[in-house]
Amino acid sequence: MTPPMARRPCSPPHPVDDAVEEILLRLPPDDPASLVRAATVCRSWRRIVLADADTFSARYCAFHGTPPVLGFLHRGLVDTNKRGLFVPTTTSFHPSNSAALDHNKYYVKDCRHGVLLLGDPKSNLQGLSLWDPITGDQRDLPDGPEAVSSRF
Amino acid sequence: MAAPESGDGNNGAARMVTLISSDNTRFEVEAAAASLSQTLQLTILDGGGGGGDGIPLPNVDSATLSKVLEYCIKHAPAAANGGAPNATAVDRAELERFDNEFVNIDQSVLYSLIMAAHNLEIEGLQSLVAKKVADMIKGKSPMEIRRTLGFPDPTPEEQAEMNAHMLEYGWAYE
Known part of the structure; x- marks a missing residue:
């Protein structure tokens, strides 16, 4: 029996798995809710946005430059x-x-x-x-x- | 810088390399275009892919490789100019038009491109397809995103986690 931890969060493997971080980086910064909703999609997406928050948010800020005025x-x-x-x-x-x-x-x-x-x-x-x-x-x-x- | 050995002794003509798809179709392209792939660049710099050898790409089928090379051929001149800082507005607009049309494709083709761009490490193409998927999912609810991308329905356990996350970040769902 496969232990629960070994199961893929978005099983079965999906073609976008390797590109998820690049995709999430490109969600528009003037709609902060987009990123939060994406983080709800599945465990692996959530881990990218939240658990690695320092890494991802630093990349997100660097990618988009100066944050937009909301x-x-x-x-x-x-x-x-x-x-x-x-x-x-x-x-x-x-x-x-x-x-x-x-x-x-x-x-x-x-x-x-x-x-x-x-x-x-x-x-x-x-x-x-x-x-x-x-x-x-x-x-x-x-x-x-x-x-x-x-x-x- | 010394020109890489072309193997055909034909100075002046663009050096060509051969790429072989997973279904054994051979594609002959300019080395400059193929070199947009970081994965292929080293092999090509080492003189590989010329003559009758060819570089096998066991993870990319011919339909996908054809599409990938269409992108590379279009973008190679700008890449050769270091991102084309001197490109005219017309050139840039033309590339943008090409890119927009290029990703106006079936989702299955888009997925093949995502995997090929990742395997071949073609930065511009990775960026283009990622932007396309981001555009597909922005403004959508988590369940709409799952359906758009063809994820299976969440298990009860996954659904419970999604509900908890939506409750915690309720402001994003108002």
């Missing part, structure tokens, strides 16, 4: 237009639904590496939240002392 954040719009916080610049990408887009209490305080620091406009260290517009993940941060008045 959109921009308009700080001034957040209080007047609840949906206007993120302005997409590609037709293929729209940020996932998030409390950050629907809630007018948030103010964009800073951003680093694609993650935004949102917060109450009247408070520096209270009501802070991190939001990843690509994945839609939002994580509230514990409140800091109200007395601190340094600006971000």
